[in-house]
Amino acid sequence: MRTKRRRIVALLGGAATLLIPFLRIGGDSAFRFDIPTMRLLFFGSVLWIDQFHLVLLLVLFLLLLAVGTTAIFGRIWCGWLCPQTVIAEVARWIASALPGGARKAGASVVLVPLSALVSLSLLWFFVPPAETFRNLFRSPVLLGFFLAQWAVVYGMVGWIGTRFCATACPYGMLQNVMASAPLGAKAWLLGGAAAAALAFLFAVWAQPSVAFAVQWEGIGAGGGGNLYRYSVRNGRAEPVRMRLSVDRPARILGDPGIAVAPKSRAFGSVAVTSDGETRGEVRFTAEGNGFRFVRKAAYP
Template sequence: MELETSSAFRDRPVNIDESGQQKWIYAKQPKGKWYTRRTIVAWFAIAFLVLAPFLKINGNPLMLFDIANRRFSIFGQIIWAQDSYLLALIMVIIVVFVVLFTVIYGRLWCGWVCPQTIFLEMVFRRIEYLFEGNYRNGRHHKVVTPRITLLRIAKHITFLITSILIANVFLNWFIGPERLLEIITAPIRENWLGFTFMLGISLFYYWIYAFFREQVCTMICPYGRMQGVLLDSRSIAVIYDFKRGEPRGPKSTGDCINCHQCIAVCPTGIDIKDGSQLECINCTACIDECNIVMKRINKPENLIRFDSFQGIESGKRSILNGRTYAYSAVLVVLLIVLSVMVMNRKPIEATILRVPGTIFQQVDSANYSNLFLVKIINKTQSDKNLQIKLITPKSGKLQLTTGQTTLKSQEKLESVLILSLNKQALTGKSTPVELGIFEGETLLEVYSTNFLGPLN
């Protein structure tokens, strides 16, 4: 069916004018069942973002990406940098999941759970409506009175305070509540680096939400750019039923009266009647708005709805296709591999390396010693009393400089190990040595290295 469209929207994003300048979008506040559902989802998502680093499972944060200590807590499971293969696998699974999900449900993520949309549409846009009123039909205050100026200043102050709060929520995911509290409460001169970082992030968020806004979705987000290759005619998306709506116009036979309300409410300023576009974040605001119009003119709802292009064409919904099955199979295999790897993770991760720049020391006329750096991580949920014992050669003396042998759950021990061997035990300049990490009589890990001695 031939759509009644202008092709101008293909030349440039609607929020950019001919000279490349940003065109401000004054989106009207949506009203309806989809907006209510989205609000509920958004508040759950915000609660998760705020609370996840505070909530604990087995004493570990629900979510914490402690990059400085190379320790990640994902749903209470600690993953160390040494488990990088697991992190890589998790990343692959996320990418496959996103691809699969997008093939089936389009950009549901963007409109419903992406933090950028949630904060812009559910927090900052609402603050804006509070100070500037609802932008009915995309209108805004063209005559700026002193009262409006004051309201706008108040709006920006509120934006700034909200940005600081969001920056703290973001930092909490990376440094944890204890360190965050330290940065907040310590005098600035004692913590100027942390404070500067937090201020920088706050100002960045303020710029994004007060000025750059929906351009993150329409121009920068790589996920949005991938839609062209991920979506096909069977993908579910917010879509205009052109079969029912065309020909459009107040006096035409189609159900669309061309009232432009779906455009007025769109946070990216597009016209969904032009078909699926990269700028559509599937927020469903146009569905709600069009349903209000349909009700008013006594026509059935859902002229704009969640459907696929093929579904509109054929009148039948179909979300399963060859790609869906293939991606699902890959996802299931990856999940099984991940579960097996997590279950078979070594309970103890140890590295024993020679202290850089050292060779051997002569203890007395019969004994030599070597220095090693020992790092042991207890990855289990219980405390461990560990011993390092010499397996080969049979005799020798081991001493940990920290003296510590008990490691709490998820604790990391770093110490220098002094290994002394009698010269009778040496087989040459470099003697193979095996060290065992034991819990009681149970051998948990064997580590092989070399003991350096004199030439003869």
């Protein structure tokens, strides 16, 4: 019965890992790190690379959760949730349909396509599944990562196996320490994990869907006013159009319009000149799609 329950948990975990990359929210992946744009898509929200300090809260949550569950439930990770255990369990379950003498060899054979599927699923958390299938044999980089991961997964599960758990796995060593932790410490660990998770979710989902920033960049060539660099971050599922303006007597030279695609960022520069005294600073206003931002920047 215990083995049956463990296999059910393994199958559910494997199914979730395979299906999450296909889940879409607002027309984009629910959870994926997009390397070309350096952004993390997190269930409808977007975290850019310059916001990755928030991920530290997620890492803290996972660390405290792992330590807390180990202190309370023992080796639940190793026996039920570890990817290496799950992959091996699924391979043995499939091979159990074979005659008794062929099951061990059958499990090794089953591991070949199973490891390939795991390698593909890892790629899907960085490259959308449709794009992966379309470009797998066209992109040497994508194919190289796929083959390397395939070999590593097969080697870890089919060749190294539990020897890694007994000799090198840091989590296995941690379990020996946490097994004798006092009850109060266990409660604090789980409480800390819950607090870190709530803080991370609040920080991600409470951030504004659209943000605007501007800063002085330098003097334009030939005395063409001051140059300012702006950025607009759009976390919405629809495009945003904004128009820049500055308080008089300053005025913008060139096109003041800004267009930002859904869940993306836009960068640009504008030149600002003045027909009078600006008192060392200029005030920018960015308006559009129901948003209005006012920012100040230096005017040397």
